[in-house]
Amino acid sequence: xxxxxxxxxxxxxxxxxxxxxxxxxxxxxxxxxxxxxxxxxxxxxxxxxxxxxxxxxxxxxxxxxxxxxxxxxxxxxxxxxxxxxxxxxxxxxxxxxxxxxxxxxxxxxxxxxxxxxxxxxxxxxxxxxxxxxxxxxxxxxxxxxxxxxxxxxxxxxxxxxxxxxxxxxxxxxxxxxxxxxxxxxxxxxxxxxxxxxxxxxxxxxxxxxxxxxxxxxxxxxxxxxxxxxxxxxxxxxxxxxxxxxxxxxxxxxxxxxxxxxxxxxxxxxxxxxxxxxxxxxxxxxxxxxxxxxxxxxxxxxxxxxxxxxxxxxxxxxxxxxxxxxxxxxxxxxxxxxxxxxxxxxxxxxxxxxxxxxxxxxxxxxxxxxxxxxxxxxxxxxxxxxxxxxxxxxxxxxxxxxxxxxxxxxxxxxxxxxxxxxxxxxxxxxxxxxxxxxxx
Numbered sequence: 001x002x003x004x005x006x007x008x009x010x011x012x013x014x015x016x017x018x019x020x021x022x023x024x025x026x027x028x029x030x031x032x033x034x035x036x037x038x039x040x041x042x043x044x045x046x047x048x049x050x051x052x053x054x055x056x057x058x059x060x061x062x063x064x065x066x067x068x069x070x071x072x073x074x075x076x077x078x079x080x081x082x083x084x085x086x087x088x089x090x091x092x093x094x095x096x097x098x099x100x101x102x103x104x105x106x107x108x109x110x111x112x113x114x115x116x117x118x119x120x121x122x123x124x125x126x127x128x129x130x131x132x133x134x135x136x137x138x139x140x141x142x143x144x145x146x147x148x149x150x151x152x153x154x155x156x157x158x159x160x161x162x163x164x165x166x167x168x169x170x171x172x173x174x175x176x177x178x179x180x181x182x183x184x185x186x187x188x189x190x191x192x193x194x195x196x197x198x199x200x201x202x203x204x205x206x207x208x209x210x211x212x213x214x215x216x217x218x219x220x221x222x223x224x225x226x227x228x229x230x231x232x233x234x235x236x237x238x239x240x241x242x243x244x245x246x247x248x249x250x251x252x253x254x255x256x257x258x259x260x261x262x263x264x265x266x267x268x269x270x271x272x273x274x275x276x277x278x279x280x281x282x283x284x285x286x287x288x289x290x291x292x293x294x295x296x297x298x299x300x301x302x303x304x305x306x307x308x309x310x311x312x313x314x315x316x317x318x319x320x321x322x323x324x325x326x327x328x329x330x331x332x333x334x335x336x337x338x339x340x341x342x343x344x345x346x347x348x349x350x351x352x353x354x355x356x357x358x359x360x361x362x363x364x365x366x367x368x369x370x371x372x373x374x375x376x377x378x379x380x381x382x383x384x385x386x387x388x389x390x391x392x393x394x395x396x397x398x399x400x401x402x403x404x405x406x407x408x409x410x411x412x413x414x415x416x417x418x419x420x421x422x423x424x425x426x427x428x429x430x431x432x433x434x435x436x437x438x439x
Contacts, residue, residue: 054163057170057207058142060257062249063241065227066213068172069093069140073102075170076138080106089137089162090124090155096226106138114147121147126158129167136168143177143197156201175253178202188248189240202260210257215246282310285385286362287376289316290346293391294353297422301389302360304420313383314357316350317375318368373409380417387418 057075059068069091080086087107093099109132112125123146129137139162144155152158159169176185179196186192202208213221219241221227228236262281268274286301288294298314305312357364369375380388393407410419 052166054166054168055206056159056163056204057168057209058202058205059170059172059209059211060202060253061172061174061211062213062253063174063176063218063246065218065221066211068174068211069099070102071209071211072138072140072170072172073099073104073106076106076136077102077104079136085135087129087132087134087137089126089129089139091138091140094227095229098226107134112150114149116147116149123147123150124155124158126151126161129162130165133165134167136170137162139169139171142171142173142201143195145195154197156197160201173197173202175249175256178256181252184252185249189245191240202256203263205260208257208260210253212250212254215243215250218246219243282308282387283313283383283385284308284310284387284389285313285315285376285380285383286357286389287315287317287391288350288353288357289391290350290353291391292349293422293424294349295356296425297389297391298353298357298360298362300420300422302362304387304389310386312357312360312362313365313379313385314354314360314362315365315367315376315379316354317372318366319372320368320370371409373406373413376406377410377413385417387420389420389422392421392423 059071061068073088073091076086076088087109088103089109090111091099091103091108093103109125109128111122112128113120113122115121124139139155139159142156142159146152146155146158152161159171162169175181176189176193177195177197178199180199182193182196219237222233222237222241225233282305284301284305286298288298301314302312304310354364354366365379367375367379376388379385388410390407393405407419407421
């Protein structure tokens with residue numbers, strides 16, 4: 001067995017000093033066993049695992065009396081039956097018997113008493129909720145403005161603090177309290193809502209559930225005394241609770257809930273890298289360029305979108321690379337030295353068509369690409385388009401040979417959307433005049 005060569009002495013031994021590592025081991029001066037230091041990413045992951053912000057669920061309604069508070073309390077009972085620790089942080093029953101009865105055996109935290117101008121008033125006790133630290137807290141009337149002297153100006157700020165403490169919140173909100181809809185609600189109802197809520201709060205909610213009821217049924221609830229006391233019923237029915245007002249507010253609530261659902265679907269598809277189009281709603285894409293026929297194409301696309309209650313997206317694609325060169329070559333072959341003027345006129349018409357698309361309410365997108373058909377298909381996929389409207393091409397065979405057919409290329413790309421071609425139905429005189437101008 002061969003003898004191992006002696007280990008090289010450390011620098012400390014050569015200099016006659018004790019080895020620092022040997023001293024640390026001998027006297028057990030390490031705080032903990034030596035381990036590889038975690039990266040900053042690992043540390044952030046550990047911290048995020050320890051901290052969990054609470055989830056916010058909002059019951060949204062068109063008006064008072066649709067059943068938001070009742071639904072919130074019912075959800076509290078459902079979660080309690082599953083073994084979840086649920087408390088009521090604040091509930092406003094407005095002395096409605098059915099709502100008061102729905103509280104049942106749910107734990108109701110005491111309110112905080114605040115003296116304001118010699119009068120003792122009550123507000124939600126945010127600090128008591130956080131100290132109690134339930135799994136779920138029920139908080140009514142999210143848009144409420146707190147009494148002067150409270151910890152926060154608005155109740156949604158209290159809710160934000162509770163969420164930061166890792167407590168889930170179930171709350172209620174009427175559509176007329178959203179800040180972005182304030183002017184619209186005032187024009188519909190004739191009433192300027194003073195308590196408003198930033199749209200950001202609803203946008204950031206984890207769940208939004210619409211509590212919906214028909215205007216007729218809501219007015220019947222009012223007549224039966226289930227919303228306001230008898231002395232206020234007739235005045236309410238002839239003012240804010242008119243059927244027209246309620247119908248308009250209901251539509252706003254439905255649209256806002258649909259927008260939230262759409263945003264959540266988009267987020268889900270992005271997070272899961274879903275590239276296919278999910279046609280949950282109709283979206284119409286119309287391609288426009290400089291040709292006079294484009295005005296007819298845009299109008300036909302608008303009629304299609306309007307009939308389907310669909311979003312209209314107008315797209316213009318500027319070719320680059322080979323397609324741009326071939327376009328210039330074709331223009332020179334057709335118009336000779338007049339090609340530059342023709343390009344300038346074409347650009348002016350393109351801008352006019354973009355303005356027409358905007359006037360028709362379309363979302364206008366300008367893009368560029370070496371492959372017009374592929375760029376169009378990519379935009380259609382990103383925007384989850386269900387139907388594409390294009391003008392029927394009117395090119396000479398030699399133009400098709402040099403430039404290629406956008407329609408055929410689009411079909412070969414398997415976009416999985418319906419493609420509509422709008423024929424040129426202008427009069428023969430208009431077509432002859434255009435050809436004469438071209439020559």
